[in-house]
Amino acid sequence: MPSAYVLDNGAYNIKVEHSHAAEPKLIPNCIMKAKSEKRRLFIGDQIEECRDASGLFYLLPMNKGLIVHWDLQKTVWDYILSKDCCPANFAETPCIFMEPYFNFASIQEGVAEIFFEEYECQSFLRIPTGDLAEYHYRKLNPTAPCCLVIDTGYSFTHVAAYINGKREPKATKRINVGGKVLTNHLKEIISYRQLNVMEETFVMNQVKEDCCFVSQDTKADFAKCRLKYPQNDIVREYILPDFTTLRRGYVQTLDQPPVVEQQKLRMNNERFSVPEILFHPSDVSIPQIGIAELVQHCVESCPEEARSHLYRNIVITGGTALLPGFVDRLYKDVRALASEEYDIKITLPKK
CATH class of the missing domain: 3.30.420.40 (ATPase, nucleotide binding domain)
Incomplete structure (x- = not known):
């Protein structure tokens, strides 16, 4: 059975690989600038090569799930299709391109034009995920x-x-409501309560992934968060990365030995109050x-x-x-x- 080239053009990650592969490659759908290396742009997963990923400035080709900056999106696609990432021979391999529901006709036409004319695709299927x-x-x-x-x-x-x-x-x-709303809300809460992290989207997205969970009983969990450890088994410390000895932060309980040299966040009711937005968007004034x-x-x-x-x-x-x-x-x-x-x-x- 011939394989196809599958490209799921997500707003946060692009999932891409040939259909016979065991699992897709995850490529961040963005271009990033770093304070430590001002002369270089990091495309997609090239951010792993950045020596200091604090204070990253994001260039996002998509807004609210729709392509709005075509030059940026084309740059990301060029990198994905290059020999350094996941090349494809579109003369022989059909392409399956996944898009969101309710995509605008003008965006659909733009995507088809790029893949047919720029990448010389012979067979192209555009379909909702x-x-x-x-x-x-x-x-x-x-x-x-x-x-x-x-x-x-x-x-x-x-x-x-x-x-x-x-x-x-x-x-x-x-x-x-999606992951972006949750990350932004988490940044606002932490910045108000503990440490200014409004420019640390990359790190705070990792904090969300590592720390947050969906509560089964929010009233009981809020009551528990008012107690002291160990009666409060929700509270955690998140050790922030310094990008020299530690590339990604990690979670630890309060009874573990303190990490003196690293900055840390105390994560208590933030762990479940942020994902609660998925079930009650009105909590953050989304009607x-x-x-x-x-x-x-x-x-x-x-x-x-x-x-x-x-x-x-x-x-x-x-x-x-x-x-x-x-x-x-x-x-x-x-x-x-x-x-x-x-x-x-x-x-x-x-x-």
């Missing part, structure tokens, strides 16, 4: 007539219902419903005979879904909203 997630789920579960795909990424979260392999347009919805309500709204927009199948076949994709506790909390909230007659099953594919 959720369509392929549903296709893969249906291959593994051939008896499932319906599927509900939740794609929670960097810029926003989509929920889309599929019935007999076809997406229902009226049951495809979006909320403007939209949370993911659980969005799931219910999409299912209720479908014919009644399909609803039980949709609740039983919920599949999640996107990097934000990797937060610990996300699936359990989503199940709990959807279970509380859905009618008792419906069974609920949520699948998070392995990385």
Whole structure:
């Protein structure tokens, strides 16, 4: 079976590789400038070569999940397709390009023009990420007539219902909450309470990935955070990197020996109050419903005979879904909203 070149153009990471590969390469979809090396631009994963990654200045080709700076995006694609990253022979290999739902026609035309004219692509398929997630789920579960795909990424979260392999347009919805909102909110909280980190997006995104989790009972966890350690088993210390002896920070409990020479953050209720935005966007003045309500709204927009199948076949994709506790909390909230007659099953594919 011939392979295809698959490029998932995410706003935070681009996932790229030939279809026969075991796993994709993750390339940051950005160009970065560093204070320590002002004459050089770091494209994608070249940031690993930077000696001091503090105070990085980001040049982002995408805003709110849509391509807005074509020169930057083309530079990132040029690097990805170069021999230093993941080259492709488009004369023989078809290209599958994944895009978000509701992409503008002008952006679709621009992408097609670049790949056909600049990269001389012979076969090109542009498709929403959720369509392929549903296709893969249906291959593994051939008896499932319906599927509900939740794609929670960097810029926003989509929920889309599929019935007999076809997406229902009226049951495809979006909320403007994703990993970027969480990282920015975490930066604001830490900057107000402890240390000015408003320019440390790279580091604070790592703090979010290493420290944060989705609470199953926010009231109980907030009450626990008011206690002292060890009764408070949520509080942690995050040792910040200095980019000389330590490239990435790490989490430790309070009973471990103190690290004197390194800066550190005390992470308490921030660990779960930040991801709570996914379920209650109004907490940060975003006038939209949370993911659980969005799931219910999409299912209720479908014919009644399909609803039980949709609740039983919920599949999640996107990097934000990797937060610990996300699936359990989503199940709990959807279970509380859905009618008792419906069974609920949520699948998070392995990385």
